[in-house]
Amino acid sequence: MTTPKITSPYDPELDVLCEQLKSLADQTDATGQWPAEQLRLCGEAGVFEWFLPTEYGGQHWSDVDVVRGYLKLAAACLTTTFVITQRTGACRRVAAGENDSLKSQVLPQLAAGDMFATVGISHLTTSHRHLSKPVLTARRVDNGFVLDGFSPWVTGGDHADAILTGAQVMDGDTPTAEQVLAFVPTNQPGVQPGEPASLVGLSASHTGKVAFDNVLVTSDSLVAGPVENVMLAGRSSTPGGHETSTLALGLAAAAIDYLEEEAPKRPEFTQPHAALAGEFFDILEDLLSVAEGDAVCSKESLRQRANSLVLRSTQAALAAAKGAGYLSGHRVGRWCREALFFLVWSCPQPVMNANLCELAGLGTDN
Structure with missing residues (x-):
């Protein structure tokens, strides 16, 4: 049976794919094995086509649609989605360059999933x-x-x-x-x-x-x-830009959803969940505006806020999970470890300084 291609971030097939990725995430983390099966699933679903021009076999999604797609993928499996961002970074750099011969040679293979760069x-x-x-x-x-x-x-x-x-x-x-x-x-x-x-x-x-x-x-x-x-040179993803903030926000969404799942059983979770969810949607609104090219805030400010939210929301989920979440193999413990990634990966110095000030209780203006 041919896997239906995902053609928009609202496609129900994207939710199906995310459930498949979610089911494999804990095992992948435990073994440290390369997520070959997840990447195969993504390739069959057309995920690698999202980012490339149609003349090379891509679907040429808008930046806003890419953000929405990344958010869902990152909430399902951050490892797989991070790998895809690095793959996409290579694709977009080639597509933004002036080497037309190279584009014709490699971009169709990358869009089809026949090559990994x-x-x-x-x-x-x-x-x-x-x-x-x-x-x-x-x-x-x-x-x-x-x-x-x-x-x-x-x-x-x-x-x-x-x-x-x-x-x-x-x-x-x-x-x-x-x-x-x-x-x-x-x-x-x-x-x-x-x-x-x-x-x-x-x-x-x-x-x-x-x-x-x-x-x-x-x-x-x-x-x-x-x-x-x-x-x-050219137009492509910027390290430390809104793509990394999108991954952080996607992971935060998974943790916030966990609190929402637990709230009916534990009423004391309702207020913390509401506060974190409200902050998530505020940052998401700015993220989508930045993706549209509207400079409502700097990418550094966006990254700092996304970093802060993903750290606090994953730790809130751990507090909610209690001892079970601290056991090796629990998804909440994995999320906490994964959240630390955003403090070090392509983190511009102003963002690092702001995160350090917040962690030290100094506020982000110091």
């Missing part, structure tokens, strides 16, 4: 930027660039067919102001995925270091650059 770009945005020497460099050669170094945080690098990564262009031993983005097949000599890191949460995302040892990147694989601030 991921991103390794945190070293250009938030991670390891304090070091005097770039961790991943690009040396000019006659037919392109040679990459040397590593990307510190790559999700699913050991399962990827290709990694979209970025590197600092070098002039001898001196970094220049220019950077490049490249779509690098993992079967290319010198690409060496490391052992996935054991994380507090989301270990099944198989996030870890990928090394690049004398890896040749020709013009055929170049996505953008050489140019200054290559991450600003």
Whole structure:
């Protein structure tokens, strides 16, 4: 039987898919195994088509519809949805670039789920930027660039067919102001995925270091650059932007729904649930406005509020679950661990500062 394609965030088939993902989430967390079955289900349901233009086999959902879809997926299984965001990040970077040949070659495969690509770009945005020497460099050669170094945080690098990564262009031993983005097949000599890191949460995302040892990147694989601030080239997802806030809000929704389920049995949960639910819908309204391009608030403010809500709502769910929630394997305990992820993943410094001030009881204006 052919799986019906999900064509909008209001499609009942999306709810069916989310129930399937939810049923697999605890086992995936317990084993740390790559969510291959979840990704297969998503591919068959057309999830990978949401993010790409129709000329490449995509459905080209609006940013608002993508947010609504992500919210449901993240509430069902954050690990799977996080992996999809990294896959989507690679797709959108390629689609936003000027390499039409590369687009025609790989985007239809990505839309169909026949290829898995991921991103390794945190070293250009938030991670390891304090070091005097770039961790991943690009040396000019006659037919392109040679990459040397590593990307510190790559999700699913050991399962990827290709990694979209970025590197600092070098002039001898001196970094220049220019950077490049490249779509690098993992079967290319010198690409060496490391052992996935054991994380507090989301270990099944198989996030870890990928090394690049004398890896040749020709013009055929170049996505953008050489140019200054290559991450600003084209239109695509921004690390630390509203996509990450969407995942946080989706996880918060799962915890808030849990409180709602428990409230009929425990009347004392009614008021806390109402307060958290009200805050959720306030943030959701701003999130949807930002997705529509209406700057009702900064992405940093949105991220800080989403971070705060997901931490407090998951801990409220744990308090409601009591000792059972603290047992290994309970979904509420998993949510609490997963919520910590948002304090560290692509977290801009202003957001980090605001979260630290709130945790210290100083308020977010200090």
